[in-house]
Amino acid sequence: MSSGTRRDEPGGYEVRVGQHLDARWGEWFGDLTMTREPDGTTTLRGPVADQAALHGILIKIRDLGMVLLAVRTIDD
Secondary structure (H helix, E strand, O other): OOOOOOOOOOEEEEEEEOOOOOHHHHHHHOOOEEEEOOOOOEEEEEEEOOHHHHHHHHHHHHHOOOOEEEEEEEOO
């Protein structure tokens, strides 16, 4: 996170999980774009309203039993 970004402000995130997510889960992740990568992982990218929303996404990943590989901020 850059020094100019506050935790309660919207920002872009990229979340990578260790398996392909079925396309039916795309709607569950709202505005995030879901990309199945050739290496068998799935990347979710897009705007996240705040830290509470990010934690909600991470809880969904946990509830699906997915392995979380990475979370990073990106430019919107």
